[in-house]
Amino acid sequence: MVARSAAEQRANEVFHALADPTRRDILQRCLRNEQSVSMIASHYPMSFAAVQKHVAVLARADLVTKQRRGREQWVRGDSPTISFALHLLERLEVEWRGRLERFDEVLQSQLEEGIPWA
Amino acid sequence: MGVTNVEKDPTELTLTITAEFNAPVTRVWELWEIPRQLERWWGPPTYPATFQSHDLSPGGTSSYFMTGPEGDQPHGWWRVLIAEPPHRLVFENGIADDSGEPNPSIPSNTVRAELSEPSPTTTRMEAVTTFQTVASMEMMLAMGMEEGMKLAIGQIDDLLR
Numbered sequence: 001m002v003a004r005s006a007a008e009q010r011a012n013e014v015f016h017a018l019a020d021p022t023r024r025d026i027l028q029r030c031l032r033n034e035q036s037v038s039m040i041a042s043h044y045p046m047s048f049a050a051v052q053k054h055v056a057v058l059a060r061a062d063l064v065t066k067q068r069r070g071r072e073q074w075v076r077g078d079s080p081t082i083s084f085a086l087h088l089l090e091r092l093e094v095e096w097r098g099r100l101e102r103f104d105e106v107l108q109s110q111l112e113e114g115i116p117w118a
Numbered sequence: 119m120g121v122t123n124v125e126k127d128p129t130e131l132t133l134t135i136t137a138e139f140n141a142p143v144t145r146v147w148e149l150w151e152i153p154r155q156l157e158r159w160w161g162p163p164t165y166p167a168t169f170q171s172h173d174l175s176p177g178g179t180s181s182y183f184m185t186g187p188e189g190d191q192p193h194g195w196w197r198v199l200i201a202e203p204p205h206r207l208v209f210e211n212g213i214a215d216d217s218g219e220p221n222p223s224i225p226s227n228t229v230r231a232e233l234s235e236p237s238p239t240t241t242r243m244e245a246v247t248t249f250q251t252v253a254s255m256e257m258m259l260a261m262g263m264e265e266g267m268k269l270a271i272g273q274i275d276d277l278l279r
Contacts, residue, residue: 024129031128081252085128088255092133093124095162095259096245100121100137102159103243106149107141 010062014081017061022046023054030064030077031086037073122242131249139241143233146241147204150174150231165192165262170218174201180209181218184262192261195220199228207231213261224257225250 017023022044029035029043041051055075058064063079123136139146149155153169161167165184172180180196193214200208212226220226230246249255 018129027129028127082128085131085252085255086126088252088259089126089128089131089133091259092247092255093126093135095262096133096135096247097121098162099159100135100243100245103137103149104120104139106155106158107139107145110141110145 013061014063014079017057017063020054020057023058026051026054026075027058027063027077027082030058030075031082034074034076037075040075131252131255132246134244134246136242136244138236139243140239141241142239143204143235143241146233146243150207151203161262167194172196174198174203174207176201181214183218186262191216193218194261197226205233211258213257225254227254227258 018027025043026040029040037052037055038048040055041048044051055064055066055073058077059066059075061079063082064075064077067074067076119138119140121135121137123134125134126132127134149159151174153172156172157167157169160182161184165186167182167184169180169182172182174180176198178198178201180198181193182195183191183193185191193216195212195214195218197210197212198207199210200206208228208230210226211229213221213224215221227247227249230244230248232244232246234242234244236242249258
């Protein structure tokens with residue numbers, strides 16, 4: 001499929017990068033804490049080179065940034081897309097917390113109504 | 119009691135929230151099933167929901183609107199995928215136009231509610247909401263939010279550019 005615009009091509013790269021469960025898992029780790037490639041590699045039954053390739057795909061889609069420090073490459077997940085998604089999920093959490101609070105209130109009021117006071 | 123766990127997965131666009139209530143599971147299910155009870159908690163106090171139709175059987179649909187402080191009434195719809203009372207409910211939740219017709223250009227989200235009974239008088243409810251796209255998540259959040267608080271729709275396009 002030929003991408004019609006830069007934005008579309010960008011979106012295609014993001015979706016391609018996220019289509020693989022290992023890459024999603026790697027991204028999750030790097031979103032929590034900065035990781036060196038060898039730290040990431042220790043979690044998967046694959047070669048260091050294979051992990052490096054996954055990291056490269058994530059980096060191409062701007063989902064992580066790489067930085068060389070000393071002998072190690074450090075990977076950090078700080079994509080604007082992911083942080084924006086996280087920001088939206090935080091707002092969704094607020095919405096659901098409100099819902100569940102009201103849910104509890106409805107249950108409590110039912111309980112009170114159900115008690116024969118007289 | 120109340121919310122016991124929250125997990126946010128930004129790569130899967132999924133929120134999982136778990137709560138416990140001092141009520142038997144059948145009573146908790148009623149809060150989903152009976153429209154007048156559902157209306158008391160689904161929409162925020164600033165945007166209370168009114169369900170015009172509500173059918174929680176598999177394949178059943180619901181139609182609702184929320185009423186904002188300025189009289190604005192965004193419409194929404196549900197389509198039930200799985201209903202196993204009183205333990206499991208899975209439905210699609212989408213945005214509709216003013217006549218209640220589902221808006222096909224905005225991908226729906228899926229809500230999965232799992233109810234279990236740690237004891238006969240306690241119910242644990244896990245609610246999992248999954249979106250298909252970041253943009254549809256943004257639009258769904260804007261529904262039921264006052265104008266001044268809404269994010270500019272299309273902000274994600276700028277981020278992707």
